[in-house]
Amino acid sequence: MPVDPLEAFGxxxxxxxxxxxxxxxxxxxxxxxxxxxxxxxxxxALAHWDTIASHPNPKAWVLRVAWNHHRSSWRRWEARWSVxxxxxxxxxxxxxxxxxxxxIRSLPKGQREVIVLxxxxxxxxxxxxxxxxxxxxxxxxxLFRARMALRQVLADAxxxxxRDA
Amino acid sequence: xxxxxxxxxxxxxxxxxxxxxxxxxxxxxATELVEVRRRAARYQPPPGHGLTxxxxxxxxxxxxxAVSRIYSAYAPALFRFFMAAVGDRHQAEDLTGTAFxxxxxxxxxxxxxxxxxxxxxxxxxxHDLYDHRRxxxxxxxxxxxxxxxxxxxxxxxxxxxxxxxERLDAGRVxxxxxxxxxxxxxxxxxxxxxxxxxxxxxxxxxxxTGAVKALQHRGLASLARVLGGLRSPRETQKRPYLxxxxxxxTSQEEEER
Numbered sequence: 001m002p003v004d005p006l007e008a009f010g011x012x013x014x015x016x017x018x019x020x021x022x023x024x025x026x027x028x029x030x031x032x033x034x035x036x037x038x039x040x041x042x043x044x045a046l047a048h049w050d051t052i053a054s055h056p057n058p059k060a061w062v063l064r065v066a067w068n069h070h071r072s073s074w075r076r077w078e079a080r081w082s083v084x085x086x087x088x089x090x091x092x093x094x095x096x097x098x099x100x101x102x103x104i105r106s107l108p109k110g111q112r113e114v115i116v117l118x119x120x121x122x123x124x125x126x127x128x129x130x131x132x133x134x135x136x137x138x139x140x141x142x143l144f145r146a147r148m149a150l151r152q153v154l155a156d157a158x159x160x161x162x163r164d165a
Numbered sequence: 166x167x168x169x170x171x172x173x174x175x176x177x178x179x180x181x182x183x184x185x186x187x188x189x190x191x192x193x194x195a196t197e198l199v200e201v202r203r204r205a206a207r208y209q210p211p212p213g214h215g216l217t218x219x220x221x222x223x224x225x226x227x228x229x230x231a232v233s234r235i236y237s238a239y240a241p242a243l244f245r246f247f248m249a250a251v252g253d254r255h256q257a258e259d260l261t262g263t264a265f266x267x268x269x270x271x272x273x274x275x276x277x278x279x280x281x282x283x284x285x286x287x288x289x290x291x292h293d294l295y296d297h298r299r300x301x302x303x304x305x306x307x308x309x310x311x312x313x314x315x316x317x318x319x320x321x322x323x324x325x326x327x328x329x330x331e332r333l334d335a336g337r338v339x340x341x342x343x344x345x346x347x348x349x350x351x352x353x354x355x356x357x358x359x360x361x362x363x364x365x366x367x368x369x370x371x372x373x374t375g376a377v378k379a380l381q382h383r384g385l386a387s388l389a390r391v392l393g394g395l396r397s398p399r400e401t402q403k404r405p406y407l408x409x410x411x412x413x414x415t416s417q418e419e420e421e422r
Contacts, residue, residue, distance in 0.1 A: 006202075010198055013198055013201060014198075017193075017194050017196075018192075018193055018194070020194075021192065021193065021194035022189040022192050025189060025192055026185065026188075026189055034194075035194060035195060035196060038194050038196065039194070039196040039200060039201055039204055040204065042196075042201045042205075043201050043202075043204030043205040043207070043208070044205070044208065046201060046202060046205035047205045047208035048208075050215070095188070096187075096188050096191075097184065097187070097188040100184055100185065100188050101188075104185075115181075115185070116185070118182065119181075119182045119185035119186055120185060120186065120189055147179070147181050150181045151180075151181055154181070154184065
């Protein structure tokens with residue numbers, strides 16, 4: 001365990017920025033927003049590193065901050081741009097697996113948040129309940145329903161490898 | 166996480182989970198660590214100034230090393246606060262010392278975490294300041310305004326957030342501060358001269374953080390308005406009564422003679 005706090009934070013960032021960013025990216029499907037929320041949350045973790053360093057689950061803390069930052073900044077964004085004015089960064093994304101992206105987009109927001117935090121944020125349902133401020137039972141049932149819905153949607157679209165052939 | 170129960174982990178063989186992970190496997194944030202550090206610098210240093218709960222416990226027992234750590238952590242901010250408020254170095258030094266002594270004496274009655282120590286210290290400081298002003302009013306000592314130019318030298322001296330204020334000359338800031346309401350002035354003094362965070366100021370003044378931010382915002386807006394009116398030197402000469410710098414006033418009067 002390194003003693004220098006900046007070095008310790010550097011390692012924390014190296015290990016966790018990927019999962020946090022991927023969870024935000026899959027949850028928002030917006031690269032700019034995911035990048036901003038990830039950077040903002042890690043910056044706050046660094047600013048409060050003396051307490052975060054001994055936090056029982058610093059990655060869950062960062063994800064919670066990133067999620068809340070995205071929610072509040074997105075609300076401001078939506079207030080500024082009406083739906084048709086929005087410069088749709090989503091459409092321009094060259095996604096590896098467009099069927100999956102369409103399926104994620106079709107999920108209700110609560111289910112989408114839970115499934116991406118499980119798969120990409122690598123959190124447990126208990127941790128997700130803390131991140132999103134929901135009961136564990138709610139998280140579990142949303143996870144179940146998200147899996148069912150995705151399974152159904154993706155049954156016809158087996159994956160990028162199959163389609164490319 | 167090895168200490169989690171296995172049934173809590175996402176099932177790695179679930180094809181949905183696998184496909185999600187594959188689809189995003191190559192995504193990495195473009196933000197470099199340097200940029201994260203730069204963003205972190207926007208936040209004020211965490212409250213507590215690096216003091217630990219152990220320091221606090223030792224200071225309660227009046228252990229000299231811990232008491233002196235707390236003193237070094239907060240004395241500069243306390244001094245800036247008093248200096249900006251009373252505008253006299255000796256009085257500010259006295260007030261800093263008195264406030265600190267009463268804080269150390271009262272420390273056994275402080276039950277908060279070390280993060281709350283700053284707010285608690287400034288509540289004491291604010292009470293001391295009011296006592297001081299009452300005594301001053303009774304003794305009919307020179308009015309506060311006589312010292313304001315000196316006071317402004319202390320304002321904005323150590324404020325990372327409002328760089329604009331730092332660049333302003335002291336006399337102008339003081340003139341502008343006089344235009345503000347008492348609430349606005351107090352918020353600006355605590356935020357800038359003492360370097361407290363908005364939630365800390367809110368706690369000291371018994372207001373909500375939102376109210377503090379609103380007062381700060383309106384106060385800064387008034388400052389900008391007043392200072393904007395003083396920006397051009399030609400304009401300042403036309404309206405010498407707005408110039409807060411006694412030296413400049415004197416030299417102008419001499420020129421006119």
